[in-house]
Amino acid sequence: MRAFLAGAASVLLATGCTTTPARSVAEGTQQATSYDITSGQAQLAARLYPVLAEAAELNDDLFISPLSLSEGIGLALPGASGQTEAEMRALLGWDAATRPELLVKDYNRFLTRTGDDKVALSVANALWLSDRLTFSPDYLRTVRDGFGATARAVDFGGDPLGSAATINGWVSEQTRERISSIVDPAGFNDLTAAVLTNAVWFKANWSVPFEDGSTGEFTRGDGTRKPIYMMQRIAPMAYRETREGQAVQLPYGKDGRFTMEVFLPRDMATLRRWERDLNGLSFNLATQGSDGKFDLGAAEKREILLRLPRFEARFDDSVKSALIAAGIPCAFSDNCADFSGMAAAPLAIDDVAHATFLRVNERGTEAAAVTSVKIVVTGSRIMPDVPSMIVDRPFLLSIRDRASGALIFFGRIADPDPVEKAE
Numbered sequence: 001m002r003a004f005l006a007g008a009a010s011v012l013l014a015t016g017c018t019t020t021p022a023r024s025v026a027e028g029t030q031q032a033t034s035y036d037i038t039s040g041q042a043q044l045a046a047r048l049y050p051v052l053a054e055a056a057e058l059n060d061d062l063f064i065s066p067l068s069l070s071e072g073i074g075l076a077l078p079g080a081s082g083q084t085e086a087e088m089r090a091l092l093g094w095d096a097a098t099r100p101e102l103l104v105k106d107y108n109r110f111l112t113r114t115g116d117d118k119v120a121l122s123v124a125n126a127l128w129l130s131d132r133l134t135f136s137p138d139y140l141r142t143v144r145d146g147f148g149a150t151a152r153a154v155d156f157g158g159d160p161l162g163s164a165a166t167i168n169g170w171v172s173e174q175t176r177e178r179i180s181s182i183v184d185p186a187g188f189n190d191l192t193a194a195v196l197t198n199a200v201w202f203k204a205n206w207s208v209p210f211e212d213g214s215t216g217e218f219t220r221g222d223g224t225r226k227p228i229y230m231m232q233r234i235a236p237m238a239y240r241e242t243r244e245g246q247a248v249q250l251p252y253g254k255d256g257r258f259t260m261e262v263f264l265p266r267d268m269a270t271l272r273r274w275e276r277d278l279n280g281l282s283f284n285l286a287t288q289g290s291d292g293k294f295d296l297g298a299a300e301k302r303e304i305l306l307r308l309p310r311f312e313a314r315f316d317d318s319v320k321s322a323l324i325a326a327g328i329p330c331a332f333s334d335n336c337a338d339f340s341g342m343a344a345a346p347l348a349i350d351d352v353a354h355a356t357f358l359r360v361n362e363r364g365t366e367a368a369a370v371t372s373v374k375i376v377v378t379g380s381r382i383m384p385d386v387p388s389m390i391v392d393r394p395f396l397l398s399i400r401d402r403a404s405g406a407l408i409f410f411g412r413i414a415d416p417d418p419v420e421k422a423e
Contacts, residue, residue: 034107036100040093041066046278047091051322053275058221058268061313063356065200065369069319071108071125072198072371073328074101075149076349078142079342080331087328105148116253118364119204124174125149128167128195130156133377135194135343149196157190164188167195167372174199175368178357179316182372193347196373204252205364208235210308213362218309221268230307231362237306238299244270248306249299252364260365262308310362316355323352334378342375350376 045066056062070092077088078101085096094100108123127143129135131153143149154163164185172180183195210231218228238249245265252258265271320332330336337348357368394414 034103034110036094036098037070037103037107040100041070043093044070044091047326048319048322050276050278051325052319053272055322059224060221061315063313063315063358064319064354065356065367065371067123068198068200068356068369068371069352069354071104071123071147072196072354072373073323073352074104075125075127075143075147075196075198076331076339076342076373076375077101078146079136079139079339079347081338081340083336084328084330084338087330091323091327102142102146104146108148114253114257116204116255116257119253119258120202121204121258122174122199122201124199126170126197126199127151128154128163128197130154130193132157132190133193133343133345136341139342156188156192160185160188167197171197171199171370175201175357175370176203178366178368179355179370182353182355182370183374187351187374191377192350192374193343193345193377194375196375198369198371200367200369202258202368203364203366204258207251207253207256208233209364210362213307213310216307229310231310232305232307234303234305236301236303239302239304240299244274247299248304250306260360308360310360312357312359314355314357317353318351319354320349320351337378339375346378347375348378350374 045064048069049062049064052062052064073088074092074094077085077092077094080088088094089096104125112121112123114121125143125147127140127149129151132155135151140151144151152166154166156163164181164183167183168181171182178201179199182197210233212233213229213231215227216230217225219225240247243266245263247261247263250260250262252260263274265274324332330338331349334346334348337346339347351372351374353370353372353374355370357366359366397411397413399410
């Protein structure tokens with residue numbers, strides 16, 4: 001199931017992150033700001049969402065979290081090199097010179113300190129690493145310091161059920177049980193190298209709650225109708241109306257730092273066109289005078305009658321194909337992927353799963369999202385981190401009786417003849 005809420009990225013852009021001061025993230029680099037991360041989320045949404053929307057059915061909900069997706073995919077970025085890194089940075093909008101990935105932990109700290117007891121937001125990152133691989137200390141240090149990511153070793157091949165239960169338990173805890181699972185043990189084996197996860201949970205009360213409503217009708221994408229309870233409010237709100245549709249902004253909490261923005265097109269054809277024509281500037285406060293259809297930061301406040309469904313929506317699907325189409329095919333290709341900065345093994349992204357939850361009622365909104373990036377070894381198997389002996393040159397051997405000490409055979413093999421497989 002999927003839900004359209006194009007304003008998800010603009011909610012993040014309206015938090016005030018764009019006004020935080022610049023800070024140096026690494027010696028020798030240019031300065032990065034939290035705006036680099038925020039604008040990257042909008043860019044990711046604008047490149048990924050139209051691909052998902054094109055494949056969606058008329059009655060499908062399509063509700064994604066650009067925040068969760070950017071951080072989940074971003075967890076793999078410090079281990080990427082070459083074309084893999086270049087494609088990932090282009091999709092994420094994270095410039096190599098400024099390296100915004102080093103600011104994610106501070107960015108999340110800013111987001112989650114809402115300063116409002118009516119608004120709660122949590123963001124968490126975690127790595128689940130194969131106990132059969134040795135991961136680069138530099139990679140682990142970067143994701144710990146930059147993303148605040150915890151790391152835990154699991155036995156994907158030997159205990160797939162336990163590994164999945166551990167990861168899904170973390171997902172359930174971080175999303176307050178709104179999303180109970182993101183991985184399936186059937187997808188784990190000896191080639192599973194890592195699972196990188198991000199979880200987001202948001203719960204907030206409206207600044208002004210809905211106190212009235214009645215049952216009405218909702219026309220679905222295919223034109224059929226269904227009964228649904230419509231909440232109602234008459235109050236001053238940031239509002240815009242054009243020949244293409246209407247938009248309204250609904251603030252949360254005491255100061256309205258966090259908001260929901262609802263965009264109502266005149267018909268399904270207009271909605272499809274809006275989805276198809278998304279671009280990063282659609283969510284950018286600085287371009288209010290140009291595109292601006294998904295940003296109500298400067299909209300006029302007017303008293304209006306608003307009727308809004310009381311509803312719940314979920315999305316749970318792989319976004320692998322959409323990510324490949326959106327611009328990172330190399331990361332998924334055995335012959336192209338380069339995650340050499342993560343571990344000394346040939347690695348590639350096998351899948352990216354994304355799940356979201358949204359509930360809207362009279363009091364406010366609760367939403368959750370999880371992104372899971374599964375990394376696999378592209379060779380035949382994971383080689384254990386033990387001393388290796390490759391018998392590929394002349395060698396000596398003995399055959400002996402250990403009980404008597406008799407040396408039955410001994411000698412050098414310098415030119416062995418191949419033989420058929422034993423029956």
